[in-house]
Amino acid sequence: MENSKRRFLKGTCALLAGASGATLLATVSASNEAKADPSVKYALIHDETKCIGCKACEVACRETNHVPEGVARLKIEQTGPYGEYPNQFYHFSRKSCQHCEDAPCVNVCPTGAAFIDKETGIVSVDAWKCVGCQYCIAACPYKIRFINPVTHAADKCDFCRETNLAQGKQPACVAACPTKALVFGNLKDPTSQVVQVLKANPTQRAKVDLGTRPKLFRIVAKSGEVAI
Amino acid sequence: MSTRQWLWSLRLGAMALLLSFSATSAEPAKQINSDACMKCHKRNGQMLGHHGQDAMKMTCSSCHGEKGDHPKKPNDLVVFGLNEASETSVQLQVCHKCHMPAKLSSQEWTHNVHAQKVACAACHKLHSPTDPMAEITPKVRSELCRNCHTGQQE
Numbered sequence: 093m094e095n096s097k098r099r100f101l102k103g104t105c106a107l108l109a110g111a112s113g114a115t116l117l118a119t120v121s122a123s124n125e126a127k128a129d130p131s132v133k134y135a136l137i138h139d140e141t142k143c144i145g146c147k148a149c150e151v152a153c154r155e156t157n158h159v160p161e162g163v164a165r166l167k168i169e170q171t172g173p174y175g176e177y178p179n180q181f182y183h184f185s186r187k188s189c190q191h192c193e194d195a196p197c198v199n200v201c202p203t204g205a206a207f208i209d210k211e212t213g214i215v216s217v218d219a220w221k222c223v224g225c226q227y228c229i230a231a232c233p234y235k236i237r238f239i240n241p242v243t244h245a246a247d248k249c250d251f252c253r254e255t256n257l258a259q260g261k262q263p264a265c266v267a268a269c270p271t272k273a274l275v276f277g278n279l280k281d282p283t284s285q286v287v288q289v290l291k292a293n294p295t296q297r298a299k300v301d302l303g304t305r306p307k308l309f310r311i312v313a314k315s316g317e318v319a320i
Numbered sequence: 321m322s323t324r325q326w327l328w329s330l331r332l333g334a335m336a337l338l339l340s341f342s343a344t345s346a347e348p349a350k351q352i353n354s355d356a357c358m359k360c361h362k363r364n365g366q367m368l369g370h371h372g373q374d375a376m377k378m379t380c381s382s383c384h385g386e387k388g389d390h391p392k393k394p395n396d397l398v399v400f401g402l403n404e405a406s407e408t409s410v411q412l413q414v415c416h417k418c419h420m421p422a423k424l425s426s427q428e429w430t431h432n433v434h435a436q437k438v439a440c441a442a443c444h445k446l447h448s449p450t451d452p453m454a455e456i457t458p459k460v461r462s463e464l465c466r467n468c469h470t471g472q473q474e
Contacts, residue, residue, distance in 0.1 A: 144465060144469050145429075146461070146462045146465035146466065146469065147458060147461075147462055148462035148463075148465070148466065150458070151458050151459045151462050155459075170429070172429075173425070173429065173432050173433075177421055177422075177425075177432065177435060178421070178435035178436045179435075180425075180432040180433060180435065181433060182429065182432075182433065268462075270462075270465065270466040270469050270470060271469055271470075
């Protein structure tokens with residue numbers, strides 16, 4: 093009788109210790125996985141020296157992502173004319189989400205609707221989680237967020253994550269650009285075109301002093317005519 | 321009963337007559353389309369656009385130049401367009417007689433960058449009833465840019 097009670101207690105203790113050890117191990121391995129860097133980190137380069145201001149990107153974005161009229165995920169801002177007739181020229185710069193590594197919009201979102209996709213580094217929005225508080229719109233230093241009048245959720249460029257990228261295609265704006273002024277690719281892949289272009293050209297990013305670490309690069313246009 | 325029927329048919333007949341009359345009178349023949357050139361250029365000469373309105377008192381030669389040796393070649397007629405057309409500078413000279421660059425640029429910025437490099441007729445069509453550039457949609461507009469800006473040269 094005494095013996096059996098003792099054996100029972102011993103057995104239970106051993107079982108408990110084993111189980112807790114296993115769960116500990118499991119959580120440790122899980123946290124290791126989360127910390128592991130993703131192999132894909134998407135970035136975009138707008139080569140302003142090649143941009144002709146045709147706005148095919150704007151049109152393609154609207155069509156592909158069903159962005160209603162009156163709002164836009166992507167705008168081409170035009171300045172000029174510079175120079176004297178007949179040798180005048182314009183400058184075009186892209187205004188869209190910069191896909192910050194440290195995104196203020198994600199930091200302020202109270203519901204978790206704004207998030208950074210761990211697998212691709214894309215800053216995205218879960219429309220069904222968004223309550224429309226507009227904190228993200230206020231927080232974004234690049235002023236590119238808006239409330240979609242159809243979904244009533246915050247909306248912005250997501251590199252076509254749910255549309256073209258999901259189908260294995262390039263983002264709509266990149267595919268539409270006639271002069272190939274937009275280069276999209278994986279920063280983690282040293283052979284990707286985006287890395288090659290970044291290595292070969294001086295590029296700029298907007299408001300880097302804020303520490304947001306944006307991933308939209310621009311090759312700044314020189315003065316003079318744009319060659320086709 | 322028969323009187324009523326007769327009256328109705330009379331009314332309908334009158335309506336049909338009026339409609340057919342208004343349809344024919346809506347598009348009075350423009351003076352420019354009775355130009356001497358039209359004797360040969362019946363098909364490709366019809367001027368239906370804005371520049372053909374009688375008040376402007378334009379003739380074919382206002383833009384295309386005097387007949388000269390035409391139809392013998394070579395001749396001095398100005399041919400508008402991209403292919404088999406006159407020199408761009410010659411084409412531009414004609415349009416610039418009336419259309420001032422400063423005013424064109426205030427209407428549309430692309431006039432500035434194409435200034436003396438592209439003929440107006442590369443985008444604009446004057447003979448059709450409406451210029452395809454009038455009320456062009458953003459999509460068609462960007463496709464038009466793509467026709468020339470193909471990125472092949474870089």
